[in-house]
Amino acid sequence: MSDEQNDDEHKVQHVARALVKTALCLEYGRNKISRTDVLKALVDPSSTMSRSARIDTYKSALREANTRLQEQFGMKLVALPEKTTAEGGSGRRAKAKKRQGDSSDRLENADDLVLVSTLDEKYRRLFEASEGDSYTGYIAVSLLFLALFNGSMPKPKLIELFRLKLQITSDDHIQDAIVSPFAKGNGVEALVLRMRRDGYVTIEKIATSQTTEEIVSIGPRAKVEFTVESLYNVYTEIYGQTNAGVRAMLQSHFNGNENENQTENETNNNDNSNTNNDS
Structure with missing residues (x-):
């Protein structure tokens, strides 16, 4: 494994650990986790990474964080569904389903996440x-x-x-x-x-x-x-x-x-x- 790959893996592990701590702290107050906030505060606080590198690191760290959460705490991060209104809610849900794809895509592309028990x-x-x-x-x-x-x-x-x-x-x-x-x-x-x-x-x-x-x-x-x-x-x-x-x-x-x-x-x-x- 090259030095660059080692650095990438170290970064993923570091972000995953931070994401687990953040998720547990926010869950105590029943707060959601913002994908934008994670990208800014945990993945690339110095704003030196390219967008594609930030996204790749985020997705890898999210998968690693979920593995740790399930193994150690019996919990996992899931995508927070879009809000629906009292009028015309079913149409919005249909559009959201069409856009999201399978569960892994929904998780990695979701704007907001919450922690739930497994x-x-x-x-x-x-x-x-x-x-x-x-x-x-x-x-x-x-x-x-x-x-x-x-x-x-x-x-x-x-x-x-x-x-x-x-x-x-x-x-x-x-x-x-x-x-x-x-x-x-x-x-x-x-x-x-x-x-x-x-x-x-x-x-x-x-x-x-x-x-x-x-x-x-x-x-x-x-x-x-x-x-x-x-x-x-x-x-x-x-x-x-x-x-x-x-x-x-x-x-x-x-x-x-x-x-x-x-x-x-x-x-x-x-x-x-x-x-x-x-x-």
């Missing part, structure tokens, strides 16, 4: 229970309600459902979930604003003939962080029944990440099978 569902539940993360539970409930209304609803309606179904009689019941330097105010209203800030929901103002409505929709981060199974479990807990129609509705909003994980698992299984056959 653990099996049963282990995720154990982890969340041990952490006592009430915020995650409230997010899941909100996403379930939105999915049941085809992905979006007026903000007052979401707040009303939240109070009714969870029997919240006082804002003090959810204060622990919204303790955050970014959450202002009290109660369910502040909780919804924090979820918007963290990317789990979006809020769009739509003018009607008489007033302006705030429409809450499922956010891009929610689509890669929550699974159909986890939200369906929330449904059965709240409503005390099973419903195949609800599962299908959830799959229309949250199945993308599960399909990607299934594809990766099938690929890994095929690789292992081929290896065993060769040996």
Whole structure:
């Protein structure tokens, strides 16, 4: 291996280590990772590399960082889907799918990334229970309600459902979930604003003939962080029944990440099978 190749490999390893640390730190505050910021701050802070060299280093470092994250922390970086609006969202999703290609291309070309768990569902539940993360539970409930209304609803309606179904009689019941330097105010209203800030929901103002409505929709981060199974479990807990129609509705909003994980698992299984056959 030449000195130049050694330098390139050293650079990739250095950026990968920095990317792992950055991802873990940003995840603590539920912040997304910007591809532009990584290129500027980690890959080429002195602005001496060519564009193609920067991109190649970034892609190699991203793959290495994901390997480390999965092996050491049971997590991985995934592409954050584009935001969709309450009006005409399906058309934008179709364009995004057409443009993105396979999962590796989506990851390497995505503008924003987030960190998600790769653990099996049963282990995720154990982890969340041990952490006592009430915020995650409230997010899941909100996403379930939105999915049941085809992905979006007026903000007052979401707040009303939240109070009714969870029997919240006082804002003090959810204060622990919204303790955050970014959450202002009290109660369910502040909780919804924090979820918007963290990317789990979006809020769009739509003018009607008489007033302006705030429409809450499922956010891009929610689509890669929550699974159909986890939200369906929330449904059965709240409503005390099973419903195949609800599962299908959830799959229309949250199945993308599960399909990607299934594809990766099938690929890994095929690789292992081929290896065993060769040996």
